[in-house]
Amino acid sequence: MTGPVFTDLAEAVRAARHVCIVGSATTPGAQVPSGTLALQAPSGIVAHVPDELVITALAGTPVAEIAEVLAGAGQRLRLPVTGTLGGGIATRRNGLYSMSNATLPNTVLMTRSVSGRGEVFVTGGPTVKNVSGFDLNKVLTGSWGIFALVAEVSLRVEPLPACTRWFTGRGPDAFASVAALYRPAVAHVAGDKVTVCLEGHPDDVADQASLLRDCTEIAAPAPDDHLAAVEARSSVPSIGGSGPEAAIVRRLKTLFDPDGKMNAHLTSTTGGEPS
Amino acid sequence: MRDITKSGSGTLQSMITIESSPSRLALASRDASNLVGDPAGIVHPVSHDEVVQIVRSCHRRRQPFVARGAGTGLAGGAIPPSGALVISLMKMNRILEVDPVGRSAWVEPGVLNADVSRSLQHLGLHFAPDPSSQQSCTIGGNVANNSGGPHCLAEGVTSAHILELRVVYSDGSEGRLTADNHGVDLRGAFVGSEGMFGIATAIKIRLTQSPPHVATMLFGFPSVDSGAQAVSDIVAHGMVPAALEMMDAPITRAVEEYVHAGFPLDAAAVLIVEVDGLRHTVRDQVAAINEVARRAGATTSRTAANDTERALIWKGRKTAFGAIARIKPNYYLHDTVVPRRRLAEVLSTVYDIAAAEDLQVMNVFHAGDGNLHPLLLFDRRDDGVMDRVHRAGDEIVRVSLEAGGVLSGEHGIGLEKQHLMPLMFDETSLAHQAYLRSAFDPHDLANPGKVLPSTKGCGVDRPGLH
Numbered sequence: 001m002t003g004p005v006f007t008d009l010a011e012a013v014r015a016a017r018h019v020c021i022v023g024s025a026t027t028p029g030a031q032v033p034s035g036t037l038a039l040q041a042p043s044g045i046v047a048h049v050p051d052e053l054v055i056t057a058l059a060g061t062p063v064a065e066i067a068e069v070l071a072g073a074g075q076r077l078r079l080p081v082t083g084t085l086g087g088g089i090a091t092r093r094n095g096l097y098s099m100s101n102a103t104l105p106n107t108v109l110m111t112r113s114v115s116g117r118g119e120v121f122v123t124g125g126p127t128v129k130n131v132s133g134f135d136l137n138k139v140l141t142g143s144w145g146i147f148a149l150v151a152e153v154s155l156r157v158e159p160l161p162a163c164t165r166w167f168t169g170r171g172p173d174a175f176a177s178v179a180a181l182y183r184p185a186v187a188h189v190a191g192d193k194v195t196v197c198l199e200g201h202p203d204d205v206a207d208q209a210s211l212l213r214d215c216t217e218i219a220a221p222a223p224d225d226h227l228a229a230v231e232a233r234s235s236v237p238s239i240g241g242s243g244p245e246a247a248i249v250r251r252l253k254t255l256f257d258p259d260g261k262m263n264a265h266l267t268s269t270t271g272g273e274p275s
Numbered sequence: 276m277r278d279i280t281k282s283g284s285g286t287l288q289s290m291i292t293i294e295s296s297p298s299r300l301a302l303a304s305r306d307a308s309n310l311v312g313d314p315a316g317i318v319h320p321v322s323h324d325e326v327v328q329i330v331r332s333c334h335r336r337r338q339p340f341v342a343r344g345a346g347t348g349l350a351g352g353a354i355p356p357s358g359a360l361v362i363s364l365m366k367m368n369r370i371l372e373v374d375p376v377g378r379s380a381w382v383e384p385g386v387l388n389a390d391v392s393r394s395l396q397h398l399g400l401h402f403a404p405d406p407s408s409q410q411s412c413t414i415g416g417n418v419a420n421n422s423g424g425p426h427c428l429a430e431g432v433t434s435a436h437i438l439e440l441r442v443v444y445s446d447g448s449e450g451r452l453t454a455d456n457h458g459v460d461l462r463g464a465f466v467g468s469e470g471m472f473g474i475a476t477a478i479k480i481r482l483t484q485s486p487p488h489v490a491t492m493l494f495g496f497p498s499v500d501s502g503a504q505a506v507s508d509i510v511a512h513g514m515v516p517a518a519l520e521m522m523d524a525p526i527t528r529a530v531e532e533y534v535h536a537g538f539p540l541d542a543a544a545v546l547i548v549e550v551d552g553l554r555h556t557v558r559d560q561v562a563a564i565n566e567v568a569r570r571a572g573a574t575t576s577r578t579a580a581n582d583t584e585r586a587l588i589w590k591g592r593k594t595a596f597g598a599i600a601r602i603k604p605n606y607y608l609h610d611t612v613v614p615r616r617r618l619a620e621v622l623s624t625v626y627d628i629a630a631a632e633d634l635q636v637m638n639v640f641h642a643g644d645g646n647l648h649p650l651l652l653f654d655r656r657d658d659g660v661m662d663r664v665h666r667a668g669d670e671i672v673r674v675s676l677e678a679g680g681v682l683s684g685e686h687g688i689g690l691e692k693q694h695l696m697p698l699m700f701d702e703t704s705l706a707h708q709a710y711l712r713s714a715f716d717p718h719d720l721a722n723p724g725k726v727l728p729s730t731k732g733c734g735v736d737r738p739g740l741h
Contacts (some may be wrong), residue, residue, distance in 0.1 A: 051510055052614050065685035075511050101481070104462055106435045120573070121424060121704040125681035127612045129644040131375035131421045131431070131467050132692075132699055133726060134708045136436075138463025142455070159606075179376060183484050233705035237458030244448045245456040248714050252459070256473035 001184045005042055006060070006112055006151055012039055013149065014118030021145040023262045024062065026083030027091055027233070032210025033265045034184050038233065041086050045069055056154040059086025073140065078102050080226035090151055092142030092234035096195055099188045104159070108137045110154040115147065116257025128155065128156050131238045142234030145263045161185075161199035168195050169215030177213040184208070184255040190230045195221070239267050291325055293318045293360065303361040305354070306346040307408075309661075311606065312355035317364045321329065322532035323441065323449075323476040326362065331447030332473065333360055333720060339447075341722045342474045344385065344416035349608055350689030352419065353467045357725050363473065370394055371477060378482040379438055381537040382417025384475055388422075391480070398503045400482040404431035406685065407593045407641065415480055421467030423685040425518040425549075425592070426644040430483065434466040436447055439479035444472075445720040464711060469687050470722035472715035486551035489517075490561045491585040494568045495542030495575035501521065503542035503619040505571035506628070506642045509548070510615070512567065514560055518549040519643030523622070526595050526637035526650065533598035536591035546573075546593055546642065595639050603652035607664050612684035615645040621678050624704050628670045632663040646684035647675070673698065688726045696728050714737050 013019055016037035019041035023040070032038040039061035045066065048055045067081050079088050087093065089111075094103045100181055110124035123136035154193040163187075169178065170192050178187050178194050186197035196215065198205045204236055209217075226232060239250050253260070253267070293545050315338070320326045333340045339359040346353055368385035375398045380392060388409040392401035395443045404417055405424035416422070417433045418440070430436075439690040440452040440462055452462040465472050474551075496502035502521055502580040509516065522530070522538075522545045531538040538545055546568070550560040561578065565698035568576055599606055622638060625647070629636035637650040649671055654661045672682060672695055682692050682699050696705060709727055 002713060049614070051507055053510065053515075053615060101431070101483075105460060106431050115707060119707075120705045121707040122700060123704070123707070125612075125643055125699065126679055127614060127681050127684070129423060129427070129612050129641070129646045129684040130681040131432075131685060131687050133422075133688060133696065133705075134423070134471075134711050135434070135464055135467050136707060138460045138466075139711060141460060141463075143459050159515060167402070177622035180497055185670065198426065200553065201555040201559060203555040207555075234455050234460070236456045239457070240458045244444055244450040245461055248461060249457045249459050251717065252711065255714060256707070 002065075004116065009039065009041070009114045009149060009151055010118045010120050012037065013108065013114050013116065013261070016261060018264050019063075019092070019116075020265060021148070021149050021263055023084040023090075024061070025085030025175055028089055036265065039149060040223060041149060042082075046152065048073065050075060053157050054126070054154055055157050056152065057085050058074045059084060059089065059150050061085050063088055070143050070157055071160065074160050076160050077107065077155060077157050079104055080223050082223035083152055086150055088143050089153055090143070090145045093226075093232065094233050095223075096186055096188045096197070096221055096229045098229060098231040100186050101183075104186075105138055105141045106139050107156045108153060109156055111137060111150050112142060112152040113140060115149040116259065116262040120166065121148075124154075126154055144234070144236050147252060147262065148236050149262070157239075157258050161256050163202040163205045164197065164199045164220065165205055165209060166197050166218050167209070167212055167215040168193060168218055169195075169212065171214050174212070174214040177215065180211055181208050188226055195229075236266050281334065285665060289346045289464065291318055291320065291329060293528045293635040298461055303343070303355060303363075306351065307345075308346045308349050308351040308689070308691060310354045312341075312359070313357040314355035314361045314465040317343075317363055318361045320335045322364045326474055326476050327442050327447055327449060328442050329360070329362055330445065334446045334718065337718070337720070339720050339723045342370065342384075342415070342419070344413035344419070344466065345387070347412045347414065348420065348689065349610070349686045350477070350683070350691040352687050352722070352725060353629060354687035354690055364474075367476065373398070375400065378484070379479055381477055381479050382414050382480055383477060384413060384418070386414050387416060388412050388417055389731065390606070391419040395482060396485075399485050401485050402480055403427070403436055403483040404433045407596070414480065415475055418466055418475055418478055419470045420685070420687045423641070423646065425520050425641060428519055428641065429517050433619070436483075437462060437466050437478060438481055440465060440475045441477035442473045442475050445716040445718050446526060451689060455456050462558060463692045465715070467687070467710070468715070469689060469726055471712055472619040473721055486517075488554055488557040489549065489551040490557050491574075491579040491588055492548045492564060492568075493538070493577045493579070493588055494546040494548070494573040495539035496544045496546065497542070497572055497574055499544045499622055500619045501572040502546050503642070504660065505546060505568050505573065506614060506618075508567045509564060510643070512563055514550075515547050516564070516643065517551045518547065518640070520592055521545065521640050521642040522547075522592065522595065523638040525635070526599070526639055529598040529602060529637065530591045530595050533601065534587065534591045534594060536587040537577070538591055542574060547588060593641070599637060603654055605653050605655045607651040607653070607668060609649045609651070609668055609671055610683050610686040611647050611648075611672055611680055613645045613647060613678045615642070615679035617678040617680075618642065618645055618647065621647065621674060621680075624674050625671055628667050628674070632667040634667055644684070645680065669695065690725060691728060693728055696726070
């Protein structure tokens with residue numbers, strides 16, 4: 001179940017007083033506080049089985065590297081091409097896909113992680129369909145490493161569409177025309193602006209595009225556009241809130257990380273963005 | 276019968292009746308599994324507030340409770356441990372509000388899965404997860420099990436279609452679960468928790484636009500291998516059909532005698548492929564899939580000409596389990612997942628396992644995601660047959676795990692596969708799942724004794740196995 005990579009990470013967590021999980025510094029708050037052990041998952045694609053639509057990679061792998069390997073097989077992951085896989089998972093970096101049907105959490109099949117207890121544990125399973133036990137994948141995705149360091153991830157991927165086109169629009173006519181589309185890949189709303197992605201058969205995409213009003217075609221968004229999107233990431237967990245859900249989060253923190261060593265610089269008793 | 280009223284506060288509370296007559300208890304003791312529980316009573320709240328009252332009462336008395344939907348679960352998830360109160364959600368069956376623009380709806384947990392889609396048909400919307408039991412199972416049950424179904428191949432399982440949950444926790448406190456509760460996806464954790472994290476009293480579901488074009492194809496193959504090859508080739512062509520279902524010859528024969536859907540009786544494997552969406556996509560995919568099937572050696576091929584034909588094909592697939600009642604009085608429906616490329620090989624082993632235990636077996640599977648459903652047929656009156664059925668079942672699970680699969684694709688762990696969890700997860704991994712459960716229910720009152728193997732020597736016994 002565990003290889004040397006994972007046991008090394010586990011030992012490092014056990015020995016440390018405070019751990020700061022480091023990716024590629026794409027996300028604010030990634031500066032390593034003094035007196036903290038900076039811990040980074042290794043990089044590398046472990047397995048890609050195209051006909052199973054699954055890829056497994058160590059969390060330190062740059063998303064760009066994964067995207068390139070997948071593209072070579074006519075596949076993709078709907079994760080903005082920036083930073084590391086682990087960073088994307090930990091911050092639930094959906095980007096402009098955040099208001100779509102296919103967000104990152106639904107693609108995480110399995111992880112090998114190291115909890116704040118310094119223990120290696122497996123979450124989920126290797127297949128695209130799995131309801132064996134409780135869904136720890138959902139707890140780890142978007143919780144900014146406060147419970148565990150996610151070291152390796154298996155993800156469900158999807159075929160690259162034949163055609164992808166992006167548009168933005170403003171105003172009521174634009175919104176109404178977007179609402180009439182059949183399942184756009186993205187229909188992301190930010191104030192009075194809507195960003196749309198149409199994908200699929202080129203003729204179908206053209207037909208759908210012809211329904212748009214007050215919209216302009218744009219180039220595919222850059223990573224920065226994804227990061228600037230509304231709800232691009234999950235919020236940093238707070239353990240100081242009130243109410244039953246806050247109590248659940250606190251209990252999770254105590255059970256997964258009794259000594260409070262994981263990413264302590266991120267969690268505050270009052271919540272909010274990292275310093 | 277006993278009444279629950281809130282004690283000591285002076286507030287007027289409604290009287291909620293707990294039923295404990297033998298007939299009511301008998302009903303509450305069972306679900307669709309082969310297991311039997313031992314409840315103290317059953318209660319039918321009609322509102323969120325009544326659920327709160329009931330759970331608070333249970334919490335005060337430290338009495339375990341089990342939320343129950345339609346009781347269609349196959350893994351024993353709704354089987355009440357000794358002395359538990361069964362809280363049936365079946366009277367909470369209203370669709371509360373529908374937002375056609377936002378494409379979502381709030382529903383009570385007792386609403387039947389198929390009723391949601393039926394009610395929304397006129398809006399061109401439906402609820403995507405479509406388990407075979409959808410005519411009877413509830414949305415609350417779908418949430419508890421993270422239910423699948425044939426159309427989950429392209430759409431994702433229930434978890435991808437739950438937006439928000441109103442819940443009552445095991446201490447009677449109330450909350451709302453979203454993808455970002457104080458920064459944590461507690462909603463995602465709750466879906467699939469088999470009733471062990473609390474009770475959902477209202478569920479906000481994602482509604483899916485119904486496709487403008489649908490094509491349902493039926494192919495007959497001379498061997499399971501050639502059918503499986505067609506499935507692989509479809510995926511290799513970069514297509515993810517709306518559904519990709521396979522049936523072996525024995526179940527096809529059983530179904531055809533019952534439903535008369537025109538399934539080919541000379542085929543070793545029948546493949547149902549459905550594609551949907553926009554016009555050009557569907558047209559091109561139909562052509563490509565027909566070509567793939569032809570090259571893989573399909574001996575028959577048919578595309579449903581209209582909705583009636585399409586409905587009949589799906590009736591054939593979804594009532595497969597009912598059809599076999601004509602052959603043997605009892606059946607055990609299994610649920611495992613293997614990597615898709617191992618399906619044909621594992622299926623062959625399943626036939627061997629059944630033969631070794633002198634049992635008849637038939638198979639349907641969600642071929643697109645490797646989710647296998649072997650059906651073992653038997654007559655429980657036969658001497659010693661249950662031992663053989665359980666041995667065969669455990670062996671099928673073992674073989675699936677060895678092939679790189681998982682314990683359950685859809686039915687959940689419940690009681691049925693609890694003892695097999697250590698085959699898939701080591702102790703530390705199981706401990707971390709226990710932490711998650713404990714974080715939601717530190718009192719161990721919500722459907723206790725399920726899913727995770729008990730580490731205690733005593734505690735909740737596994738109810739009678741029949």
